[in-house]
Amino acid sequence: MEQIKLDYSDIHFADNGKLKLLIIVGTRPEIIRLAAVINKKTNGAYLVAAINTLGVLYIVENGNTVKVTNHSNVDVKATFTYAAESGNTLTGAFTYDNSKTADSTGAVSLAKGVEGQVNAADYVTATLKLSGTPSNTMTDFTKVGTITVKITK
DSSP, X not given: OOOOOOOOTTOOOOOOSXXXXXXXXXXXXXXXXXXHHHHHHTTTOEEEEEEEOSSOEEEEEETTXXXXXXXXXXXXXXXXXXXXXXXXXXXXXXXXXXXXXXXXXSEEEEOOOOTTOGGGOEEEEEEEEEESOOOTTOOTTOOOEEEEEEEEO
């Protein structure tokens, strides 16, 4: 039987000054532990999202879009929020594809998956649009805010 890895002290990351997004998805408590270690070892150079799922749920980030696909055996709701970094005046709002709209709480409903029909899984792609005028002190790699994806039943 394979041993569960509990010691991540051998993990090393290159720091090239760019913000990186690392999304870890799994069904075990070790996922949360690994995310905490990566965040600590990189001094926050990686934006880590650790998701302990109820089943199989995929989250993919690409530029200003985040796609959530529900392959789990329960209906879920995905809530996307943007919080501006302190001192930043840019505001953000999400739009959704796949004929999805957010409810009054800001959550988008995703139906449970159907066994054997992987391509028919319900999904939503959220696109973040920033508005406002950036500060003249911003550089190419200035953190402007944080995107949070919350998955609930």
